[in-house]
Amino acid sequence: MYKIGIDVGGTNTDAIILDEHNHLIHSVKSPTSLDIKTGIEMSLRSLLQGADIDKSQITHAMLGTTQCTNAIVERKKLARVGVIRLGYPATASVLPYTAWPKDMVEQLSGQYALVHGGYEYDGQILSALDGGEIKTLLEEWRDQVESIAIVGVFSSIKNDQELNVREMIKEAYGEEFPISCSSLIGSVGLIERENATILNAALCKVIHTTATGFVQALEVEGIVDAQVYLCQNDGTLMSIDYAKQFPILTIACGPTNSIRGASYLSQIQNTMVLDVGGTTSDIGVLQDGFPRESSIAVEVGGIRTNFRMPDIISVGLGGGSIVRATDGQITVGPDSVGYKISEEALVFGGSTMTTTDIAVRLGLADIGDCHLVAHIDEAFAKAVQEKISLMLEQAIDKMKTSSEDVQLVLVGGGGIIVPESIRGVANIVKSENGGVANAIGASIAQISGQYEQIYIYAKESREASLKDAQEKAVKQAILAGALANTIELVEVEETPLAYHPENATRLKVKVVGKMS
Template sequence: MRIGVDVGGTNTDAVLIDGEKVLSWCKMPTTPDVGDGITTAITKVMTDAGVSSTEIQCVMIGTTHFTNAFVERKNLLPVGIIRIALPAARALPPLLDWPEDIANKVGDNIHLIRGGYQYDGRLNEALDEEAIAAAAITLNKKKIHTVAVTSLFSSVNNDMELRAAEILKEHMTDVSVSLSHTIGRIGILERENATIMNASLADMAGSVVKSFRQALKNLNITAPFYVSQNDGTLMSADFVAKYPVLTFASGPTNSMRGAAYLSGVKDAIVADIGGTTTDIGMLVNGYPRESSVTVDIGGIRTNFRMPDVLALGLGGGSLVRQEAGKVTVGPQSVGYRLSEEGLVFNGSTLTSSDIAVAAGYAEMGDISKVSALETGLIAQAVDAIHAIISEGVDRMKTSSEPVPLILVGGGSILINRDISGTSKTLIPDHASVANAIGAAIAQIGAEIDKVFSYDEVGREIAMESAKREAIEKAIAAGADEETIKIIDIEEVPLAYVPGGAVRLRIKAAGQLSFAQNTLTEIFKGKGE
């Protein structure tokens, strides 16, 4: 007996599942204090199913709060940026390819420090500890409270990042430190981007997790609760407070898993249309296709584990504007205020939901409030909405063959015509809460990403060692050993590197073992 919750920018969805049976579900407006919306949603599903809080074994929560913060450029802190790589990487400074508006919010508090390792963990340059201390003092004077630290090849050897964190905490007051080896993969620029993004969300992460925890306490739910990661697996609440960036795309990941679960279709494109954003991904054998390249989040390239998801600024609350005869939709959105600010809800803001009502293919609110809209404006806006989805589908496909399109999310009402490149459009039962269902059926997973020398240990031994390590990490994180499977293997020879060097990335996942609740203990020592 478990509850899945998905907190979106506009709605908070909840489902109560017993085994594989959906007992009840609901969709509630997201509240300014996310905890209030969670409390209301969980109360309703338990009441509707006649289930008490003592019967709940586990609560899984997914959220798009942190992704939306970057898409909309909101609630971001200025960040102290420390790169430990000199004399290498001087020519490409941090924030080089960031959009100007978001780079300005994060700030230019950049410090380049001598140090770093080579691809196999050997020393490239000793860490300049005095420079780290000087940077810490400078950042402290500027009242910077969150710092991102990235070292050359720290995913192979993390010693310098850990030492830098110690020095920063010695010289700064009330500082949150994000270390790149706990977030990203090999590739310093993209890993650094992800780390800076994580650091900028420090305050927001603490606030969101506090709201989650208080909501469950108010409901007298003592069962453990976990938060969905962006690879479709779960992490502890304490861990997400430190690493909110790992929730990026967890909403669409949950939606894709939920879409496969509800429709029975294992290979398809899924479009999750929420109130603020649309996330488009590809299902392969029932799981989201994982990105093998850098992933763009709000215009910023990252390389941490992510499903191959395209995030678009289109949702039920997207603003519709007409300037010089041209109609645009999004990316700004009224979000959870749709029921207050949308025209059909007696508000004064024209949104995509108003357009769907005015066009006659959606029913909500008071249709008379949009009866005066110009026919040309409505037609252009409808075309713009469908063009955004069509372009997204085209970008996600890997061949010209038509594939099924599964629409989920409350914003699926925005689509009323066939999308080019698709064979059929499916909207399964409970589609509006597919994200919450995906959260409820999430698994415990673990991943290793290391460089091995095949000349020294051999391919077979290296592969078995990596698989065993991934499985052991999954067991330690709380997975049922009997259900664990290796679900992804990536083997990439490193060109121009001696010793037959090969990068192995192996992922294992299994069902949550309700007999153990060890996630918190595992993540207390995160930083390994």
């Protein structure tokens, strides 16, 4: 039995094969292609040729991809979205798409409607749902939208109205029409939850193309019976069907794959992780083997959201970062030669000085031709390394929760540029296969399910609320592809709402299980 893990980064596409004991059989690193799909196919072909295994024994294939992130940032391949907000007239003062970048609104069509519905903060009805109003709207939108986002006021307390509207849309447009419900995606906060739901709806075409392309790439190589999964941004996996419902959960899955892979390689459950790629360095924190989640609203492509995101800091520093000296000032990045490093870096015969060239000059790495960087002044190279150290030190300080020195696990193909010591870091842990930690993280991950809702303990006991939330989280995990008898509770987070008179609490539950 073998598992394949592929992670698509901005510079390289990494692919690995693990056996049934999660031992690394073979790994490859290929430049990420412009269309991404070609890079995946090349990596997969190279991986299988080098591994020399029986393809029929490959049972699972996992993909971590930047496709959805890129689509939002580049404003490409997005679906035309219709937004139905259940909350008229109470929410008319702040309309959907408020504070959105203009070019993004144009890409998504900007269609929205405020209709009757929604709840008060205590679960009392704000206004009744009007089925006729919804049906009339759907007739108007027919053939004008490719996906619909449903957002109800305080649907995080009660979401039956959102689910009723979803059924109306299926009846009008068919079972396969993409629909996103805010209560299943975002947290408390109407506008941020609405924004996350709109983005999820906009990604339906991108995720379909990505998932289909991955399956086809596997079939071309003769892998036809493997279970296929995509990576989520909490360090776990989800089935293709689940990913098509929640494509937004793939955003930032790359750094979380690296964090999970770092935990596995180092056998450390609680630590800080530095993942250095070709263009950026990502810093995250491991808590009980999983990435720490961000507790604040996160901007995605200039849009403020509140869906689940890892707590990650990215720095424009990588193995391909361009080094310059202008008027006596040294700059490192943020621009990078990226996947063209093997053509443009000095050690490979190119004409651009990169951080990799500096590492080779100082004897920290043995790649390319060291004679091609012998002309770099040693004092200058050390000054560049000090600049790199300072950039990392500042980023690490931002992730600390105390002033004490931290342990740092170093992974990523660009890790050769990191100095042996960094101020504020007690020790740096390196692993032999750290260069492909992201692909390893993708392949060893479990399946997760998460559920979040506001419960009113004065009306329903804490024990009953916890049981209900856990049962719903388990259902999500099973939908995502987990085996029911392997699912276990890993996290419970309770946040009392101070303004509520009846002991209302935001309850978030997470479970994980093994893949089927």
